Amino acid sequence: AQKITQTQxxxxxxxxxxxxxxxxxxxxxxxxGLFWYKQPSSGEMIFLIxxxxxxxQNATExxxxxxxxxxxxxxxxxxxxxxxxxxxxxxxxxREGSSNDYKLSFGAGTTxxxxx
Amino acid sequence: GAxxxxxxxxxxxxxxxxxxxxxxxxxxxxxxxxxxxSLGQGLEFLIYFQGNSAPDKSxxxxxxxxxxxxxxxxxxxxxQRTQQEDSAVYLCASSLESTSGRNTQYFGPGTRLTVL
Numbered sequence: 001a002q003k004i005t006q007t008q009x010x011x012x013x014x015x016x017x018x019x020x021x022x023x024x025x026x027x028x029x030x031x032x033g034l035f036w037y038k039q040p041s042s043g044e045m046i047f048l049i050x051x052x053x054x055x056x057q058n059a060t061e062x063x064x065x066x067x068x069x070x071x072x073x074x075x076x077x078x079x080x081x082x083x084x085x086x087x088x089x090x091x092x093x094x095r096e097g098s099s100n101d102y103k104l105s106f107g108a109g110t111t112x113x114x115x116x
Numbered sequence: 117g118a119x120x121x122x123x124x125x126x127x128x129x130x131x132x133x134x135x136x137x138x139x140x141x142x143x144x145x146x147x148x149x150x151x152x153x154s155l156g157q158g159l160e161f162l163i164y165f166q167g168n169s170a171p172d173k174s175x176x177x178x179x180x181x182x183x184x185x186x187x188x189x190x191x192x193x194x195x196q197r198t199q200q201e202d203s204a205v206y207l208c209a210s211s212l213e214s215t216s217g218r219n220t221q222y223f224g225p226g227t228r229l230t231v232l
Contacts, residue, residue, distance in 0.1 A: 042225070043228070044226065046223075047221075050218065109158070
């Protein structure tokens with residue numbers, strides 16, 4: 001079974017608008033971490049934001065915020081005030097924690113194109 | 117400080133040849149991970165190191181793949197008798213240590229391998 005599901009293969013957003021990227025996850029582990037990475041055309045994976053399963057508050061990092069809905073098992077990324085440089089592929093990833101499971105499981109990614 | 121570096125950035129080889137891919141992690145990071153990114157399979161975990169030990173190699177796709185890490189730093193991923201299906205981008209990541217769910221994995225720029 002897929003551990004991370006990203007249902008939006010591609011999205012277009014107007015510059016300065018906000019965009020929400022969907023991510024749902026599947027785990028029975030009570031301890032886990034959720035990560036979002038950005039991959040521009042250059043190929044490097046850039047860490048954006050982290051949410052732990054026990055965190056009480058939704059994570060925020062600058063223009064990035066995470067809408068964490070634990071009961072629904074969703075961790076959507078919100079990018080506010082989109083910029084042309086935000087055009088990239090975005091990956092949601094999960095790490096299951098209580099068994100010292102170290103690897104990240106990634107979703108298929110969402111391509112975001114910001115229009116001027 | 118310097119991020120994760122990988123070399124070469126691009127490698128074109130002929131089917132049946134051996135290749136070595138190198139990863140230099142962030143200084144002080146004890147955990148190191150290899151992933152593979154291909155069009156059909158998305159991002160797949162291959163192997164991770166804690167120090168010089170690789171506790172789990174089950175992500176390696178076949179016995180033609182091997183990896184080592186020396187001095188708790190540089191790692192080499194070796195693919196013997198390359199096949200066309202090995203063509204992919206090989207990504208390396210490092211983190212402070214592997215057992216905390218919060219520790220973020222930081223990725224290198226990747227090596228794009230093309231097997232003709």
